[in-house]
Amino acid sequence: MSREDWSDLLGRRSSRRPQGRAALLPAMPGLRGWLWGGAVALLATGAAGMASVALQEGRILPLERVELTDAPQRVAGEDLRQALVPHLHRSVLGVDVRGARDALEALPWVERAAVRRAWPGSIQVTLHEREPLARWDEHALIDRSGERFEPPVESIPEVLPELRGPEGSEGEVARLFKQMQEQLDKRHVNLVALSLSPRGSWSARLEDGVEMALGRQHPGERVERFAAVLPTLEEREEAPMERVDLRYPNGFAVAWGAADEAD
Known part of the structure; x- marks a missing residue:
């Protein structure tokens, strides 16, 4: 139908309309x-x-269920419900998916979340949980991306390395820890503690109790140099290592413990 035809339907004046009072409306x-x-x-x-x-009233596309794509490992079911419920609706169309996503990502163990409508009657939730790297100070954790978070105490794994440093240094400490552990993994040695002092000095501790002084400059390179000669040091059976000072520019010093006495 043309635009002129459409205008005619709305009562456009006709060229053949009658004259007089009867033509008032037309x-x-x-x-x-x-x-x-x-x-x-x-x-x-x-x-x-x-x-x-x-x-x-939920008579249009009623919400029938909320689906989790994978069962969470660390996020409690009750915490999920409390985060989601304020953003749900009787109808799928009324669900605040952005608000639900933001509420889920505010949970300590959730790194990121996705919430979407799954027609005709479902909401689908996908959670990506944080992977803990180490403890941070007393009550917090650091994830593998270097982010600090504070989950419920009862959900913290028992065995984790310990990282410490000034406020705001979490990412830097986490990066060095991963770099050092990568070097020590080649020698089947675990790093259990790493600290950065307020003055910028690094120190560490190995699984067998060996303390390491790393100084302020190039701590990663110093650990790499130490890891390269570690097999030679471990061949010495007279006494165990107690402390390694890696602050020297071209070498390091080793403090040995007392030799075990023969039975």
């Missing part, structure tokens, strides 16, 4: 269109109102 071409448009607007408003009520 002589006002906008009136019919206004009345028709008003009727359509009222019907649309009423329909929108009915649809809104049906949506609020």
